[in-house]
Amino acid sequence: xxxxxxxxxxxxxxxxxxxxxxxxxxxxxxxxxxxxxxxxxxxxxxxxxxxxxxxxxxxxxxxxxxxxxxxxxxxxxxxxxxxxxxxxxxxxxxxxxxxxxxxxxxxxxxxxxxxxxxxxxxxxxxxxxxxxxxxxxxxxxxxxxxxxxxxxxxxxxxxx
Amino acid sequence: xxxxxxxxxxxxxxxxxxxxxxxxxxxxxxxxxxxxxxxxxxxxxxxxxxxxxxxxxxxxxxxxxxxxxxxxxxxxxxxxxxxxxxxxxxxxxxxxxxxxxxxxxxxxxxxxxxxxxxxxxxxxxxx
Numbered sequence: 045x046x047x048x049x050x051x052x053x054x055x056x057x058x059x060x061x062x063x064x065x066x067x068x069x070x071x072x073x074x075x076x077x078x079x080x081x082x083x084x085x086x087x088x089x090x091x092x093x094x095x096x097x098x099x100x101x102x103x104x105x106x107x108x109x110x111x112x113x114x115x116x117x118x119x120x121x122x123x124x125x126x127x128x129x130x131x132x133x134x135x136x137x138x139x140x141x142x143x144x145x146x147x148x149x150x151x152x153x154x155x156x157x158x159x160x161x162x163x164x165x166x167x168x169x170x171x172x173x174x175x176x177x178x179x180x181x182x183x184x185x186x187x188x189x190x191x192x193x194x195x196x197x198x199x200x201x202x203x204x
Numbered sequence: 205x206x207x208x209x210x211x212x213x214x215x216x217x218x219x220x221x222x223x224x225x226x227x228x229x230x231x232x233x234x235x236x237x238x239x240x241x242x243x244x245x246x247x248x249x250x251x252x253x254x255x256x257x258x259x260x261x262x263x264x265x266x267x268x269x270x271x272x273x274x275x276x277x278x279x280x281x282x283x284x285x286x287x288x289x290x291x292x293x294x295x296x297x298x299x300x301x302x303x304x305x306x307x308x309x310x311x312x313x314x315x316x317x318x319x320x321x322x323x324x325x326x327x328x329x330x331x
Contacts, residue, residue, distance in 0.1 A: 051307055053300040058226035061299075065307050069314035073321075077313055087309035179222040182295050 058175040063168040071159035075133040079103050149173040221292045224268035230261050237284040
């Protein structure tokens with residue numbers, strides 16, 4: 045199902061990035077897709093040529109998560125974080141840090157799930173330690189490291 | 205994840221652009237100027253701000269290359285400069301596209317999950 049162009053990205057303050065997207069599914073399913081490892085690994089950060097090799101989730105306050113992606117030519121990328129707040133099916137607050145961070149310090153991410161008439165809107169707000177870091181992230185998003193993969197393996201994603 | 209040296213060269217200018225855009229008053233000024241060239245006096249009107257305060261914001265915008273000022277000493281009309289804005293926008297757009305691709309994966313997964321639920325309607329899982 046294509047929903048091209050539905051994702052909105054804004055900068056609500058000088059240290060934050062906000063990403064909003066609506067999904068044609070009830071909140072319980074979307075929440076599951078965000079919290080159950082066997083589901084997370086099927087969509088999060090999965091780009092052409094990249095798959096999730098490690099996906100560990102300890103879903104409790106103070107619990108950690110660990111994601112690692114594997115790409116072409118032995119490239120890999122990993123991130124980890126700690127859950128700070130969990131309101132089932134409503135809200136997740138967690139820190140995030142990339143293994144080879146292109147920004148300094150931890151970022152704090154808040155995901156909110158709102159359901160309306162069987163559709164779910166997700167609002168993700170990521171707060172960085174400073175405006176410089178936020179801007180650096182905007183200027184060199186994750187895909188920078190995946191550029192090589194894009195050139196050679198464009199269509200794999202369509203079959204997912 | 206290293207940025208290329210070329211990207212780093214562009215960096216300072218983009219930092220100035222993003223910094224200039226971070227302030228709500230300056231964003232409002234740009235929105236106003238998007239409708240056409242305006243004098244500082246007219247520009248200050250809708251804001252609860254003195255003209256010197258507005259002028260300060262205009263200086264930041266001018267330094268970031270987001271606006272230019274006319275030569276007319278009386279009016280010093282302000283004009284929006286499209287290029288740096290478009291460049292900042294392009295970065296936001298690239299970032300947005302990354303997430304759109306990721307969320308399309310999630311769309312597909314959710315369709316599968318809904319179909320599976322319809323096939324085997326069990327009691328709702330409690331998390």
